[in-house]
Amino acid sequence: MRTYFLLILSVFCISGFSQTSExxxxxxxxxxxxxxxTFTIDKNTSFYFEPQFEIAGNFFNEFLQKGAGFKLPSKSKKKAQIIIEKDGNQPSEGYFLDISDSKINIKASDASGAFYAIQTLRQLLPTSLERPLSAGEENSTLSVPQLTITDFPKFQYRGMHLDVARHFFDKEFVKKYIANLAMLKMNKFHWHLTEDQGWRIEIKKYPELTSKGAFREETRIGHYEDKPIRYDGKRYGGFYTQEDIKEVIAFAKTQNITIIPEIEMPGHAQAAISAYPELGxxxxxxxxATTWGVFEDIFCPKEExxxxxxxxxTEVMDLFPGxxxxxxxDEAPKLRWKNCAHCQQLIKEKNLKNEDGLQSYFIHRIEExxxxxxxxxxxxxxxxxxxxxxxxxxMSWRGVEGGIEAAKQHNQVIMxxxxxAYLDYYQSENLDEPTAIGGFLPLKKVYSLNPIPQELSEEEGKYILGAQANLWTxxxxxxKQAEYMVFPRILAMSEVVWSGPSKNFDKDYPDFFSRVEEFMPRLDALNINYANYLYEVEGEIIKKNGKVYYxxxxPTKGKEIRYSINDSEEQIYTEPISITENSEINxxxxxxxxxxxxxxxxxxxYHKGITGNIKINVEPNPAYAAGGKEALINGISGSEKRYGDKEWLGFWGDDLEITxxxxxxxxxxxxKxxxxxxxxxxxxxxxxxxxxxxxxxxxxxxxxxEIKASNKNLIDFKQELKSLKNLKPRxxxxxxxxxxxxxxxLQGAGHRAWTFIDEIVIE
Structure with a gap:
């Protein structure tokens, strides 16, 4: 008899496997x-899998061959020591995994469930198996802990996106990207193939889409906000042949990943129009396009x-089996349509309200x-x-509101x-971070996502298929930079969509973070260039009884923080630091x-507003609200180089009233x-x-x-209050x-502007 104990959704210390392992x-x-x-695997361990689970069986054998130098011999179900068998009682994509001292038994109702069981078994094996063996190396005996797992995904859509149009990545990197998603039980790869800056997929009927549209004459240097504007003067581009596409699709099949191609319309079409001007x-x-942004030239809704x-x-659908x-x-400016006689006539003929109605007509027609x-x-x-x-x-990207509206109309939604979910945002406030588009999205915030908004009823929530993280380039x-932006944040997204959103964040996130720390050696073995913020210090102003503390x-356990304040001697941090004057903390x-x-x-x-209370008539946009309203009177100024940290608050189109x-x-x-x-x-x-x-x-x-218009990125405001005379305000x-x-x-024409405000300093 074997003894066991039950642990649910936690980090698990193993007795009998290794005293130091988790x-x-x-x-x-x-x-x-x-x-x-433990159960021991070696070159004599026998293996059986039912024919419908060939993808899972082949993956496991190839994984062992690469990392251990052997494949498992096949035996009958009765004689095999590792078995993958069909069990109709298992949920879709779910599996049952039981490891005893004599056998590994996997049960699944479908090929996806069997594949995900193997991904779990893979993570139970030593991380050294992730890298190919060098000459003379061997891993002749492998041990895995005895355990029983019952598992299934919370959401059916578990996606990751890659934009290859702004910057092009070759097919081998795309395959590596897909393989890394498979390890994390993601099942959808959204491949963004066309843009203003480049058309990346060969279309045989229109060869100039790639001979012309896949290449731009130069590329803007630095951030969009940088002045003066500079370009590198180098021709840039690339594309995938249809044979490349087929190769990537075939590989994705071995990883149980479905590829969703994106062909942009009616906007983000400048590369296509550059090749065939009659489309505008x-x-x-x-x-x-040689720079970034949103452009006026979009597809004209003509018959041609x-x-x-x-x-x-037609060619795209013939290639992709999903x-x-x-x-x-998205982002289709209507200026060209407003000034186009054909478009205006079409609006009248189809009895459409306006150019938005024309876009709806465009999308309806393509959908049909x-x-x-x-x-x-x-x-x-x-x-x-x-x-x-x-x-x-x-696909609800500007927030959750679009997803809520669509779900209430009984359309399916991906959050x-x-x-x-935008992994092109900054993930740290360190100023040496590589240039990013903006925003601040740390690992913790990705982990906090709940794809089903509370505004939806239980029935409406069923229309939320799942969620996806995006990487715009x-x-x-x-x-290397693509991997740096994706990892480790994709680990958080994978857990949200597979395990489900956290029900007790204060407990679940530290547990998750400790597993991230232990997962890093596997990423090292896979040669993934991840961002490592495991050992950063985070600081926050807190207020108690009218007093201010820091x-x-x-985020990681078992570590010590040492600090100094105003050049004092370094000391061990044990409790929040009292702040009573201007202070600098290291x-x-x-x-x-x-x-x-x-x-x-x-x-x-330490200004006069720091001990106060603040109210704002509207909440900041969720993408730019990391510090909350308290960020405006916490004594800490935002970055002078970017608006995407937790000290800047962003509001989209709102008139503000701050008290x-x-x-x-x-x-x-x-x-000020x-x-x-x-x-x-x-x-x-x-x-x-x-x-x-x-x-x-x-x-x-x-x-x-009045605030005078300026070309500067930072606009300072100061109002003297000495004229208040005898009035002492509260x-x-x-x-x-x-x-x-x-x-x-202008960029964003027809939309309300964003307002970004920093610390309100009262003296």
């Missing part, structure tokens, strides 16, 4: 029992355009064609505008909100007197703040700011000041009207 599984299984002892509304020759797109999609074709549908070929479309949430195509699946030119934390993480990771530095401005209660009447001299200003990414400083100062008796003074209200609609001809 079972590290990502994503975590739904249920696991650990038993005493003007008919003029335009270049493949629809013929072109149907021919393109049920979905992604047709984009795709459906007639036995496929379904996915589109970004802009396809909701003007009326949603009846059978379309919505991929910028706030939690404007600022990601190399394979709390230091580090800190580091140690283990056994060895300094780990990078040093930490924070400057705190600060100082707690008591105070004599004040000035109020600053705004980010970057029209290229839709961020505009406001045109004016109004301040109302009120004392406890209700007496008030109103001040108003309450300060800032009224900040949004800049308004972005004019035609």
């Amino acid at each position: 079972i590290v599984l990502i994503p975590k299984p739904q249920q696991m029992e650990i038993h005493n002892g 509304c003007t008919g003029e020759q335009i270049p493949v 355009t629809f013929t072109f797109l149907e021919n393109v999609l 049920e979905y074709i992604h047709i984009g549908g 064609f795709v459906n007639s070929n036995g496929k379904k479309i996915i589109g970004w949430d802009e396809i909701l505008e003007g009326g949603l195509a009846p059978n379309a699946t919505v 991929t909100p910028v706030s939690h 404007e600022y990601i030119p190399t394979e 709390e230091l934390t580090t 800190a580091n993480v140690y283990k056994d007197d060895e300094k780990l990771g990078r040093g930490f530095n924070e400057k705190i401005n 600060i209660d100082l707690g008591e009447e105070m004599e004040l001299s000035s109020l 703040t600053r705004f980010f200003n970057s029209p290229g990414v839709w961020i505009y400083a406001p045109k004016e700011l109004h301040i109302t100062c009120t004392n406890t008796r209700g007496e008030e003074v109103y001040l108003s000041k 309450y300060i209200k800032l009224t900040i009207p949004n800049y308004g609609m972005i004019p035609d001809g």
Whole structure:
């Protein structure tokens, strides 16, 4: 008899396997029992799998051949020691894995479940098997812990995206990318193949899409906000032949991954129009885009355009066996359509309300064609505008609102909100991070995603298929950087969509993070260039009973933080640090007197607002709300180089009313703040700011000041308060009207501008 104990959704220490080992599984299984002892695998261990589980069986043998130097001999089911068998009682994609001292038994109802059982078994084996054997090396005997796992995915759609149009990645990297997703039990790879900056898939009927549209004459250097604008002067491009595509699809099949190709329409079409100018509304020759952003030239809804797109999609659908074709549908400026006689006539003929209605007509027509070929479309949430195509699946990216609307209409939804799923955002506030598009998305926030919004009923929630993380590559030119942005954040997404969203974040996240730390050697063995923030110090202002403290934390267990404040001697951190004056804190993480990771530095401005309370009439956008409203009066200023840290708050199109209660009447001299200003990414400083100062008796003074337009990225605002004379305010209200609609001809035309505000310093 073997004794066992039950552990559910946790990190598992193994008795009898290794006194120092832990079972590290990502994503975590739904249920696991650990038993005493191990099972040994060597070249004589016999193997049986039913024919329908060939992908799983072949994967395991090839994994062993690469890392251990042997494959397992086949035996009958009765004689085999490792068995993969069919069990109709197992849920779709789920499996039962039992490892005893004499046998490994896997049960699954489908090929996916068997494959995922093997991925779990893979993670139970030594990480050394992930790298090919060198000459003379061998792993003749392998041990795995005795255990029982019952497991299945929470969501049927578990996706990861890669944009190869802004920057091109060859087929071998794409295959590696897919293989890494398979390890984490992801099942969908969204391959973004066309853009303004390059068309990446060979279409035999239209050869100039790749001979011309796959190459741009040069590429913008630095960030979109950088001034002056610079280019590298180097021709850039590349594309996949249809044979390349077939090779990648065949490989994805061995990894149990379905590829979803994306062919953008009607927007993000400049590369296609550069190759075939007749597809645009003007008919003029335009270049493949050499910079980033959203461009006015989009597909014109003429019959020849629809013929072109149907021919393109026919070749795409013939190549890709999956049920979905992604047709984009996002960020399609309507200026060309507004000024196009054909488009305006079509709006009248079809009795459409406006250009949004014309986009809806465009998407409906493409959907009918795709459906007639036995496929379904996915589109970004802009396809909701003007009326949603009846059978379309919505990929909700601008937030969760589009997904909520679509689910309530009983359309299927994939959640991929910028706030939690855009891995091209910064993952650390360190200033030496590689250039990213903006935003701040640490590992913790990815892990906090719940794909089913609470606004949906249980029945409506069934229309949420799952979630996906996205990697847009404007600022990601190399394979190493792509991996750096994806790992380890994809580990968090994989757990959300397989294991399910956390029900107790304060407990679950530390457990997950400890497994991430133990998972890193496997990533090393796989030669994955991951971002390592395991040993960073994190700091936060906390307030208790009108007093201010600074709390230091580090996410990994068993470490020590040492700090100094205002050049004092370094000391061990044991409790939050009292802050009563302007302060500078330096800190580091140690283990056994060895300094780990990078040093930490924070400057705190102890101004008169820091002990106050703050209210804002609207919540900041979830993508730019990491610090919450307290970030505006915590004494810490945001980065001068980027708006994507936790100190900047971003609001999309909102008029702001910010009220600060100082707690008591105070004599004040000035109020300062600053705004980010970057029209290229839709961020505009406001045109004016109004301040109302009120004392406890209700007496008030109103001040108003114009904010002059500027080309600078940072717009400083300062209002002298000495003119308040005898009024000592307790309450300060800032009224900040949004800049308004972005004019035609500029990036984001027709949309309301973003407002980004930093610390409000009251002196």
